[in-house]
Amino acid sequence: MTAMLPIPAVDPVLDTESWWWEPLAIVGLKVLVVFVIGLVGTMFMVWFERKIVAGMQNRIGPDKAGPFGLLQTLADGIKLFFKEDLIPERSDRFVFKLAPFLAFVPAFLIWSVIPLGGDFSDGRDGTVEWFGQITRVQLADPPVGVLLVLALSSIAVYGVMLAGWSSGSKYPLLGSVRASAQMISYEAALGLSLATVLMAAGTLSTSGIVVAQDRLTDWHLLSTGVVPFVVFLIAMTAELNRPPFDLVEAEQEIVGGFHTEYSSIRFALFFLAEFMNVISMSALLVTLFLGGPQPLLIGSFDLFAVLGPFGGTAWLLLKVFLFLYVYVWFRATLPRLRYDQLMDLGWKVLIPVALGWFLLLAALQLGRDNDLSQVSYVALVILCLIVLGLGYLLFTAAISVARRNRDREGAAY
Amino acid sequence: MELIVFVLASAMVLSGAIGVVLFKNPVHAALGLVLTLFGVAVHFVSMEAHFLAAVQVIVYAGAIVVLFLFVIMLLGVDRAEDLSIEPLKLQRPAAIVLGAGVTVLVAGAVVRGADTLGSESSAAAPGDSNIRALARSLYSDHVLAFELTSVLLIVAVAGTVVLTRRLKKSEG
Numbered sequence: 001m002t003a004m005l006p007i008p009a010v011d012p013v014l015d016t017e018s019w020w021w022e023p024l025a026i027v028g029l030k031v032l033v034v035f036v037i038g039l040v041g042t043m044f045m046v047w048f049e050r051k052i053v054a055g056m057q058n059r060i061g062p063d064k065a066g067p068f069g070l071l072q073t074l075a076d077g078i079k080l081f082f083k084e085d086l087i088p089e090r091s092d093r094f095v096f097k098l099a100p101f102l103a104f105v106p107a108f109l110i111w112s113v114i115p116l117g118g119d120f121s122d123g124r125d126g127t128v129e130w131f132g133q134i135t136r137v138q139l140a141d142p143p144v145g146v147l148l149v150l151a152l153s154s155i156a157v158y159g160v161m162l163a164g165w166s167s168g169s170k171y172p173l174l175g176s177v178r179a180s181a182q183m184i185s186y187e188a189a190l191g192l193s194l195a196t197v198l199m200a201a202g203t204l205s206t207s208g209i210v211v212a213q214d215r216l217t218d219w220h221l222l223s224t225g226v227v228p229f230v231v232f233l234i235a236m237t238a239e240l241n242r243p244p245f246d247l248v249e250a251e252q253e254i255v256g257g258f259h260t261e262y263s264s265i266r267f268a269l270f271f272l273a274e275f276m277n278v279i280s281m282s283a284l285l286v287t288l289f290l291g292g293p294q295p296l297l298i299g300s301f302d303l304f305a306v307l308g309p310f311g312g313t314a315w316l317l318l319k320v321f322l323f324l325y326v327y328v329w330f331r332a333t334l335p336r337l338r339y340d341q342l343m344d345l346g347w348k349v350l351i352p353v354a355l356g357w358f359l360l361l362a363a364l365q366l367g368r369d370n371d372l373s374q375v376s377y378v379a380l381v382i383l384c385l386i387v388l389g390l391g392y393l394l395f396t397a398a399i400s401v402a403r404r405n406r407d408r409e410g411a412a413y
Numbered sequence: 414m415e416l417i418v419f420v421l422a423s424a425m426v427l428s429g430a431i432g433v434v435l436f437k438n439p440v441h442a443a444l445g446l447v448l449t450l451f452g453v454a455v456h457f458v459s460m461e462a463h464f465l466a467a468v469q470v471i472v473y474a475g476a477i478v479v480l481f482l483f484v485i486m487l488l489g490v491d492r493a494e495d496l497s498i499e500p501l502k503l504q505r506p507a508a509i510v511l512g513a514g515v516t517v518l519v520a521g522a523v524v525r526g527a528d529t530l531g532s533e534s535s536a537a538a539p540g541d542s543n544i545r546a547l548a549r550s551l552y553s554d555h556v557l558a559f560e561l562t563s564v565l566l567i568v569a570v571a572g573t574v575v576l577t578r579r580l581k582k583s584e585g
Binding site: 092094095142143144147148150151154155157158161162165173177180184204 | 438440441444447463464466467468470471474475476479482483486487543544
């Protein structure tokens with residue numbers, strides 16, 4: 001064999017010189033497992049949400065199909081498959097058929113870069129050995145890791161946008177314009193809070209980010225201050241169009257939003273994509289801020305030590321589960337935001353806070369890298385706070401001036 | 414393997430580009446543009462420029478074409494337009510001349526630079542060293558151009574806001 005093909009180093013298993021069935025079988029198996037976990041997880045999530053919301057509203061919820069109603073989602077899915085597939089007469093047929101896939105595929109692909117387990121203890125890099133091959137418990141570990149997730153979530157905008165436009169009717173169009181404006185606005189806050197994590201970890205790769213969170217104090221939730229985590233959680237909820245940010249499908253105003261005209265399996269794809277996104281973005285949040293498969297040690301006691309090599313996966317599932325519950329809780333308790341409140345929160349609160357915090361952490365990182373003495377480090381912190389304070393004053397002044405101008409002109413909003 | 418990827422990605426780029434020109438519906442043309450941008454991203458990945466590929470998708474496909482689509486949808490020009498009416502008489506001949514000129518220039522540059530590029534490859538560089546090198550040159554050698562670009566963008570945003578506010582006043 002002469003020149004080896006330059007396969008991107010996304011998986012150590014592909015770096016071997018001898019290409020035989022084992023690496024391919026491992027990669028194929030991982031693809032299958034990730035796909036099945038995604039689908040089963042989504043099925044479970046739909047049931048979980050209905051059950052928890054029912055509990056919070058003092059109802060029983062699904063309880064007929066299977067034990068505890070667990071198979072309800074499966075029954076609904078089969079029902080949706082056999083329903084008539086309607087395509088509106090005034091729709092753009094090709095784009096109408098394309099849009100559900102554009103929503104669904106990115107939701108799945110995010111799973112491919114999430115580390116699902118592996119041995120990260122004591123600074124190990126999470127590789128495991130299967131059948132004599134070294135690999136990761138993660139479908140792919142591209143060098144751009146987290147950027148891939150951002151790219152995918154920006155592709156997901158197309159699904160919503162084109163679905164609304166191609167339906168050829170006004171409510172879906174209104175819903176999709178709302179949705180894309182919302183997703184684009186909150187992507188900025190999302191990216192800025194993510195940048196603080198990338199700066200703290202010093203890498204873009206998701207497994208590298210997990211490795212960087214070795215001890216509890218290194219978890220980015222704590223090491224970046226709690227602010228980026230909160231911003232990320234809110235921006236992510238808005239990005240997913242979940243309540244209280246579900247103006248996209250505000251049924252009192254615009255019927256069902258962008259998927260009003262969709263029926264049968266095409267609607268099911270949008271539905272699946274939404275729940276899939278909830279799970280995969282929760283997994284991303286856990287990876288970025290809570291150490292992914294890293295165990296939460298109490299002293300040196302690991303709760304899932306009995307599971308051996310699957311302990312990391314158990315920890316990941318537990319943490320993801322926590323956030324899934326938080327999402328359902330949001331939905332059950334918070335009223336929907338008004339459109340101007342939504343935009344105010346995104347542009348006037350989240351983006352400035354995320355940006356200011358990012359600048360502060362960048363200055364601190366610079367001080368640490370240059371080995372400043374104690375005194376000059378404190379001086380640096382004070383200087384940063386003064387600059388940020390001035391920025392805040394300017395910002396509030398600008399807002400109040402804008403508000404006064406708007407009142408004077410009598411602009412209608 | 415490399416050849417297969419190259420052929421497939423080039424087919425994506427070319428069919429997308431032809432689609433942009435030939436589709437009657439502006440939304441379909443914009444989707445053709447997305448296909449082209451994706452093809453270019455695949456080319457970047459096959460040349461180990463992962464960061465450029467990601468940025469290509471995030472910025473061009475994720476932001477710029479979405480804005481195109483926004484404008485198309487909000488202005489309601491998403492119908493096939495009558496192409497026989499010509500607002501500027503000279504634009505077609507001028508476009509042909511300019512297009513031919515650009516083609517000749519690019520072809521000339523590729524032919525002349527063919528042997529200088531052959532040996533350059535970053536494929537041996539492991540992991541994210543590519544991204545680090547890019548960041549270093551962006552924030553050290555080219556920091557002035559980088560900052561000027563951001564100033565330009567801010568000026569553009571502020572200018573847009575000022576212009577739209579003026580319009581509102583004159584109407585009311």
